[in-house]
Amino acid sequence: MHSLAVKLILQRIAISLLTLLFVSVAVFLITGLLPSDLAEDLLGQAVTPEAAAALRETLGLDGSPLQRYVSWMTGFLQGDLGMSLVSQRPIADLIRERLPNSVTLAAITMALTIPFALSLGILAAVYRGSWFDRAASAMAVLLISIPEFVIATVTVIIFAVWLRWLPALSFSPDADSIWEVLRAYAMPVGVLVLSSCSQMIRLSRAAVIDTLKTSYIENATLKGARRWRLVFRHALPNAVAPIVNSIALSMSSLLGGVIIIETIFNYPGLAKLMVDAVTSRDMPLIQTCAMLFTGFYLILITAADIIAILSNPRLTDR
Amino acid sequence: MTAPLVQIDDLHIAAETDSGRSFGIINGVSITVAPGEIEALIGESGSGKTTIALGLLGHFRTGCHFVSGRMVVNGKDMARLSEAERAALRGRSVSYVAQSAAAAFNPSLRIIDQVIEIALIHHTLDRAAARARAVELFRDLGLPSPETIGDRYPHQVSGGQLQRLAAAMAVIGDPMLVIFDEPTTALDVTTQIGVLRAFKRLMRDKGMTGIYVSHDLAVVAQIADRITVLKNGEVQEQGTTAEILTNAQHPYTRDLLAAFAPRPRARPAAVAPQEQTIVLEGRNILSGYGKGKGFIPAVRDVSFRLPRGASLGVIGESGCGKSTLARTLAGLLPASDGQVILSGAPLPAEARARSKEELRRLQIVFQLADTALNPATQIGDILGRPLTFFHGMRGRKRADRVAELLDMVRLPRDFAQRYPTELSGGQKQRVNFARALAAEPEVILCDEITSALDTVVAAAVLDLLAELQRELGLSYLFISHDISTVRAFCDEVMVMYAGEAVDRFAPAQMDAPERHPYTRLLVSSLPQLDPGWLDSLPEVLERGV
Numbered sequence: 044m045h046s047l048a049v050k051l052i053l054q055r056i057a058i059s060l061l062t063l064l065f066v067s068v069a070v071f072l073i074t075g076l077l078p079s080d081l082a083e084d085l086l087g088q089a090v091t092p093e094a095a096a097a098l099r100e101t102l103g104l105d106g107s108p109l110q111r112y113v114s115w116m117t118g119f120l121q122g123d124l125g126m127s128l129v130s131q132r133p134i135a136d137l138i139r140e141r142l143p144n145s146v147t148l149a150a151i152t153m154a155l156t157i158p159f160a161l162s163l164g165i166l167a168a169v170y171r172g173s174w175f176d177r178a179a180s181a182m183a184v185l186l187i188s189i190p191e192f193v194i195a196t197v198t199v200i201i202f203a204v205w206l207r208w209l210p211a212l213s214f215s216p217d218a219d220s221i222w223e224v225l226r227a228y229a230m231p232v233g234v235l236v237l238s239s240c241s242q243m244i245r246l247s248r249a250a251v252i253d254t255l256k257t258s259y260i261e262n263a264t265l266k267g268a269r270r271w272r273l274v275f276r277h278a279l280p281n282a283v284a285p286i287v288n289s290i291a292l293s294m295s296s297l298l299g300g301v302i303i304i305e306t307i308f309n310y311p312g313l314a315k316l317m318v319d320a321v322t323s324r325d326m327p328l329i330q331t332c333a334m335l336f337t338g339f340y341l342i343l344i345t346a347a348d349i350i351a352i353l354s355n356p357r358l359t360d361r
Numbered sequence: 362m363t364a365p366l367v368q369i370d371d372l373h374i375a376a377e378t379d380s381g382r383s384f385g386i387i388n389g390v391s392i393t394v395a396p397g398e399i400e401a402l403i404g405e406s407g408s409g410k411t412t413i414a415l416g417l418l419g420h421f422r423t424g425c426h427f428v429s430g431r432m433v434v435n436g437k438d439m440a441r442l443s444e445a446e447r448a449a450l451r452g453r454s455v456s457y458v459a460q461s462a463a464a465a466f467n468p469s470l471r472i473i474d475q476v477i478e479i480a481l482i483h484h485t486l487d488r489a490a491a492r493a494r495a496v497e498l499f500r501d502l503g504l505p506s507p508e509t510i511g512d513r514y515p516h517q518v519s520g521g522q523l524q525r526l527a528a529a530m531a532v533i534g535d536p537m538l539v540i541f542d543e544p545t546t547a548l549d550v551t552t553q554i555g556v557l558r559a560f561k562r563l564m565r566d567k568g569m570t571g572i573y574v575s576h577d578l579a580v581v582a583q584i585a586d587r588i589t590v591l592k593n594g595e596v597q598e599q600g601t602t603a604e605i606l607t608n609a610q611h612p613y614t615r616d617l618l619a620a621f622a623p624r625p626r627a628r629p630a631a632v633a634p635q636e637q638t639i640v641l642e643g644r645n646i647l648s649g650y651g652k653g654k655g656f657i658p659a660v661r662d663v664s665f666r667l668p669r670g671a672s673l674g675v676i677g678e679s680g681c682g683k684s685t686l687a688r689t690l691a692g693l694l695p696a697s698d699g700q701v702i703l704s705g706a707p708l709p710a711e712a713r714a715r716s717k718e719e720l721r722r723l724q725i726v727f728q729l730a731d732t733a734l735n736p737a738t739q740i741g742d743i744l745g746r747p748l749t750f751f752h753g754m755r756g757r758k759r760a761d762r763v764a765e766l767l768d769m770v771r772l773p774r775d776f777a778q779r780y781p782t783e784l785s786g787g788q789k790q791r792v793n794f795a796r797a798l799a800a801e802p803e804v805i806l807c808d809e810i811t812s813a814l815d816t817v818v819a820a821a822v823l824d825l826l827a828e829l830q831r832e833l834g835l836s837y838l839f840i841s842h843d844i845s846t847v848r849a850f851c852d853e854v855m856v857m858y859a860g861e862a863v864d865r866f867a868p869a870q871m872d873a874p875e876r877h878p879y880t881r882l883l884v885s886s887l888p889q890l891d892p893g894w895l896d897s898l899p900e901v902l903e904r905g906v
Contacts, residue, residue, distance in 0.1 A: 258461065258464035259466060261420075261465075262459055263467070264420065264448075264451075265415075265456070265457040267451035268478070269448055276470075277470070280467075281469050356514040357516050
């Protein structure tokens, strides 16, 4: 591989790490702005100024914000995520319980969305201007304009309340048959696929259309290449960068969707954990969750950038 | 007499405007090409030559459609076949070499995979045999390291090499007819010679029939047996190459021949050197790209003096640093060393550090008016903005001045309400120039401003420049790769090679024996109307391209 590509990739990774650091400061400052005081909340009726101060000390809530940030960050870097202030359990344990659930949800969604959205986008580009293209584009615009919580609520009303086909609360850990699991996942996954596919359909369609307009596609046509050869051999390799970026963007918007979906369907994932932590002012837990979400986001974006760099022979092959 | 391989009869092709109006772009063209002959289609942009060429492959670009007539290639009427039947013939019966090989090659596939693709699509050869055949063609076309050059990507070979590779790509399926669409237009003159030679040899050795599309009579004279002159989608004149060159009947053909050798413009009697005031001077300019150790100089130690009211021509091939020189003088790329002196006062290296007055006096006009003019802005605003910026003009006064500027560049006043996309290439370049005039500059840096224009249009723009120079006392630094233009237009010529000024002379002295060898190479590379010119050149002119 060429040193320019290596340099560009290292740059991307360095930028991601910097971003993560910046976000950690922002998250820390913003959680500090949340109103009310955890120590006073915990003590409830029994609060006295002395008791509150003592509790703050035990919880590590005293000291300047800078001190608290540094001690949190050092712990974080050493893998010590700290204790949840509310449940008094190690945050690492809480995450370990919830993370697999969220990853399962996101993985199933990605596995369905990517092939679905890419084939729709590519087909729409190839048959540009046809009824199929118009229908796919219209659907994408429609889906992009409806917020997830509306789609989620409407599907709950239709499938859980009226038709009673699916459970409204989607996770029953004791679901033992495959059928039950499928029923449990159907609605959250369906809503997530619908809400995250539109961007990808639109961007992949645009990317393929752009490449199909180039002179080298015309030249390949004049060599006798037929439609599918043009698309798969000549157009797609040049559309990899924008397409991978569209996947990364959609998947990162999926992270936002997960928060809403887990809340609505009461799905015990990471996002639900974070929302509950906000409700109960559990600062270390909020911070850790925010860092995890940011981390996922950055991994997606950086991976897309790296794939784009690797797919360009001008950067990798000199 | 053998049956013709190509027979175009009363061909009509129409295009549709955005508003849905249909108008003819090919209006009743008939051309016949016998097997083994090379027919040239000559004309300016918009003459329909590329439309006809693509039509022979059964391909009509978006917005164009076949109306009537016949386009028979080897007994098959390409216009009346289904898409599948056309695809089956493309690359085998007829193949195509595009104008810009750089654009015709897919940037993300290896060259060899693209060169042998025709053989694979049509199953004429298996992969190994096709590869062997390609290597053989690379060797025939004089490409360096024929065994391995195919394993590179398009960006890893030079423009001249890519154009030869495009020819190999077109002939790998042993087509009966090869269509060359301006295949050397984008190349430097010195590169063009080698490519032309390689093409000519290939066509002759294989006895192929060819259609050679070009705007350049001199290039065509070297390679074609017969010439068809086109204008506005109609045939103006047809004949053998010798007939057209020596005995042209049609006035348009004569115009083309005349435009080939521009007359030196009449100049006022030369001012004695001691009376000349130097308006722009460059002293030992060094500039380039990159920083520190990675610095790559593009202009090295270039000095020049431009007298008031005079034109200094800067010529050289692509990559010689001539455009970098213009950008450095304009302050867009600050000089790393050396001085730019305007009317005796040194200018700051960076445009940002220059005063408004300094900026006003030195203006630059770029090659591509298409990219230099904001497509979302009316011409009136494009010209009005420098008027407000430099002269504080607003309202009525500004509108009046815009009208005056349009008068100056010979455009109708109502163009102020138009958008750049509604103008032709020549009109856009006039607007581009008027924008520089709006500042009321003393010096205008003209960076290849006529290179993208047709010969006749370019000649009109040059006349305009000369006239404005006389009236306003403007000085031009005129950058071009076209020696004949520079020779006709400028008072002094500076030749650049690899970032250095290697030669300078008065236009009349261009052929003098004391010229630098590179100047001599440039001059002798310029195609001549004489059909024997290419074959008479010594082989040594060819450099590794």
